[in-house]
Amino acid sequence: MMNPLRVVIITTVVAFFVIISNAQPLPPARPDGFVYTNVGRVDPNPVAIEAFLDPVCPDSRDSWAPLKLAMSHYGSRVSLLVHLLPLPYHDNAYVASRSLHIANLLNSSSTFPLLEQFFKYQDKFYNDQTKNLSKAFIVKEVIDFATLAVGNSLQPQFQAAFSDIRTDLKTRMSFEFSTSRGIYGAPGFIVNGFVLPGVGSPIDYNGWRKIIDPLVAMKRM
Numbered sequence: 001m002m003n004p005l006r007v008v009i010i011t012t013v014v015a016f017f018v019i020i021s022n023a024q025p026l027p028p029a030r031p032d033g034f035v036y037t038n039v040g041r042v043d044p045n046p047v048a049i050e051a052f053l054d055p056v057c058p059d060s061r062d063s064w065a066p067l068k069l070a071m072s073h074y075g076s077r078v079s080l081l082v083h084l085l086p087l088p089y090h091d092n093a094y095v096a097s098r099s100l101h102i103a104n105l106l107n108s109s110s111t112f113p114l115l116e117q118f119f120k121y122q123d124k125f126y127n128d129q130t131k132n133l134s135k136a137f138i139v140k141e142v143i144d145f146a147t148l149a150v151g152n153s154l155q156p157q158f159q160a161a162f163s164d165i166r167t168d169l170k171t172r173m174s175f176e177f178s179t180s181r182g183i184y185g186a187p188g189f190i191v192n193g194f195v196l197p198g199v200g201s202p203i204d205y206n207g208w209r210k211i212i213d214p215l216v217a218m219k220r221m
């Protein structure tokens with residue numbers, strides 16, 4: 001989703017993060033993003049898709065199923081790296097994104113199941129119905145929710161990770177990374193380093209076929 005007021009808000013927020021990040025010059029220990037494991041053999045030179053998603057954004061949710069379908073169609077000819085872009089105007093986007101970073105640290109195979117769980121039960125955390133709830137209550141709800149995917153036995157570690165500054169920094173870094181690549185709305189997509197137009201709108205399966213088919217054909221030349 002994207003409108004002019006939001007662009008102004010995001011630009012302001014980005015300027016703020018740029019100022020903050022000047023005080024923090026070290027690069028992260030690992031590059032941002034979650035690698036989606038696709039079917040098939042590993043191609044040494046796949047078409048590289050990067051998706052920028054907000055777990056509580058309805059348009060990001062709507063973009064996920066067609067993207068997965070395209071991934072299974074192309075198999076090893078494509079790769080997918082998912083970056084989180086917690087949008088400042090989506091309530092709870094930051095907490096949800098932080099929980100995904102924690103899931104990825106504690107049990108990496110729960111990362112995509114948890115992302116899909118957020119998409120499936122998005123209404124639970126999206127805007128109006130959470131308006132009267134305290135931040136502490138929402139964090140507790142998110143921990144219980146995420147534990148379903150990550151594993152019950154990891155609940156104490158999961159809770160502790162929410163007080164660990166490093167998971168906060170990772171989440172901020174995702175936001176800074178996405179905006180530094182020129183992506184200011186979700187969903188956004190970069191293919192082979194090229195930002196696809198239409199940031200903020202989902203791409204359907206036929207849309208993906210139109211984008212990827214020519215690239216896969218060209219690679220054969």
Ligand SMILES: *[C@@H]1O[C@H](CO)[C@@H](O)[C@H](O)[C@H]1NC(C)=O
Nearest residue numbers: 126127128129130131132133
């Ligand atoms: C939030 O609180 C206000 C004021 O008490 C109430 O009018 C409103 O219905 C509540 N909203 C929700 C979603 O519970």
Ligand SMILES: *[C@@H]1O[C@H](CO)[C@@H](O)[C@H](O)[C@H]1NC(C)=O
Nearest residue numbers: 107109110113149150151152
């Ligand atoms: C890790 O997550 C996967 C996927 O949700 C789950 O099947 C597995 O049981 C989890 N591992 C632990 C130790 O709970």
